[in-house]
Amino acid sequence: MATVASLSEETAKKVIRQVEFYFSDSNLPRDAFLKKTLAESDDGMMSLALISSFTRMRAHLCLGDLKPEEIPESTINAVAETLRLSTFLRISEDGKKVCRSTELPKVDEAIRQSDERTVAASPLEYDVKLEDIESFFGQFAKVNSVRMPRHVADNRVFCGTALIEFSNEEDAKNVLTQSLSYSGVELELKPKKEFDEERFEQEKLVVRSHPQGAPNWKDKPKAEPEYPKGLIVSFELKKIAAADSLNNKVLDAENDNNHVKSVDDAQEAVAGASENTENRSSNGGGDASSVVETVTLESEDAEEPEDIASDINQGPTEEKSKVATYRDDKNVVLREDLKEIFQKFGTVKFIDFKIGAESGYIRFEEAESSQKARAAAVLAKEGGLIVKNFIVTLDPLTGEAEKEYWSQLRADQGKHRRDFNNNRGRGGKRQRGGRHIGGKHDSGHRNKAQKVGAA
Numbered sequence: 001m002a003t004v005a006s007l008s009e010e011t012a013k014k015v016i017r018q019v020e021f022y023f024s025d026s027n028l029p030r031d032a033f034l035k036k037t038l039a040e041s042d043d044g045m046m047s048l049a050l051i052s053s054f055t056r057m058r059a060h061l062c063l064g065d066l067k068p069e070e071i072p073e074s075t076i077n078a079v080a081e082t083l084r085l086s087t088f089l090r091i092s093e094d095g096k097k098v099c100r101s102t103e104l105p106k107v108d109e110a111i112r113q114s115d116e117r118t119v120a121a122s123p124l125e126y127d128v129k130l131e132d133i134e135s136f137f138g139q140f141a142k143v144n145s146v147r148m149p150r151h152v153a154d155n156r157v158f159c160g161t162a163l164i165e166f167s168n169e170e171d172a173k174n175v176l177t178q179s180l181s182y183s184g185v186e187l188e189l190k191p192k193k194e195f196d197e198e199r200f201e202q203e204k205l206v207v208r209s210h211p212q213g214a215p216n217w218k219d220k221p222k223a224e225p226e227y228p229k230g231l232i233v234s235f236e237l238k239k240i241a242a243a244d245s246l247n248n249k250v251l252d253a254e255n256d257n258n259h260v261k262s263v264d265d266a267q268e269a270v271a272g273a274s275e276n277t278e279n280r281s282s283n284g285g286g287d288a289s290s291v292v293e294t295v296t297l298e299s300e301d302a303e304e305p306e307d308i309a310s311d312i313n314q315g316p317t318e319e320k321s322k323v324a325t326y327r328d329d330k331n332v333v334l335r336e337d338l339k340e341i342f343q344k345f346g347t348v349k350f351i352d353f354k355i356g357a358e359s360g361y362i363r364f365e366e367a368e369s370s371q372k373a374r375a376a377a378v379l380a381k382e383g384g385l386i387v388k389n390f391i392v393t394l395d396p397l398t399g400e401a402e403k404e405y406w407s408q409l410r411a412d413q414g415k416h417r418r419d420f421n422n423n424r425g426r427g428g429k430r431q432r433g434g435r436h437i438g439g440k441h442d443s444g445h446r447n448k449a450q451k452v453g454a455a
Contacts, residue, residue, distance in 0.1 A: 007061075012082045014060045019051060020088050023100040026145045026165055029110040032234035033401045036359050038099065045090075045097035048076050048083075055400055067411065114165055117144075117172040120195035121180075121187050122161035128183075130162075136182055137164045141171035150399070152202045163192060207371075227406035230367030231349070232397040233374060236359045237333060237390040322355055330389040337387050338362065345372040361397065361405070370396065 080095035147163040326332035346369025353360030384391040
């Protein structure tokens, strides 16, 4: 049996801490990417290759820009052996996957507890390192995590306020009573709830100034995003209690009339559609929904590639038999049901969802449409939009989670193009067995988008 290469002691500590953080009560409840990937896996586990491809893991393992499929097997084996030392994590028998060893608490409760033991600290230098903040506050109490939200008007830079989550609420309260200075500057310390309230007001001002949700960067050095921003929202389906489901028709009618009263209302409310938009990006992989640990992005390109699906019907489709079976079943949500709800806010480009799943993604044509949808969900008295016997709650996909989603989408599309080109023309000179683009049998749909597995 081949000897498994071991990670250095320092690297092993970083890897264990990083992966434990990904699956922690602090991060996982907020991370749409991780939650969706785990929910869609057959065994509730995540590929170690995917985990190792996250930004901070690549840095710890010195992997450069390698994609999951490019990571050496020897590295995966070394990571697996290292993570076996953690009592918080469980590694699959084949050493290829990882998950938590304990069940995740209820999401809402986990987030509430996390917020109560979190302190907001400012002002901090814009180039401050996360590790330095963690080390500084670690002098006073055990630190679970550090979040570095982006600036509301320019999400390429740190906002100057760090969110430090301690191991318990008592430690957080104790830190709040102290007078602390960092780099010679006295820090202003406040509970996370106060930070969120202030940020909410700041986000409303930005939305009013920039209706499309895009800050004005005309006078700044060119650094266009490499993927469209703000088009994607992640969603979760929550079953309505049996008694409440009797009123579904009434709720549906109310939703139809009260989705968004005006564009201005929607844009002012959208800041509240996420508890802290920039904080919902995992420090490496997810998302959607978790922690921003890196605050500098590479040059980006906002132009959407021409091979991205331009029609909702070009995405993966449920089997016609299933659609026919469940069309009138109030306890089963179909992509068509979601499309009917979300197209009221703007053109829906793609719905990443399969029958039976509890979460998915909606990709709009314009960022303003996603803002309207999120605002409508926040304004709804039910706490979300109503689809059959379910309440749909929405979260924006931002930061690293958004970047990972687009990267995976484009990787899948590239593979599909290559497979298409390899199969093109098979079956003789009449092109039988393969579609001939431009020929009389061309259906007009080029490069049908593959379902993004978020993995």
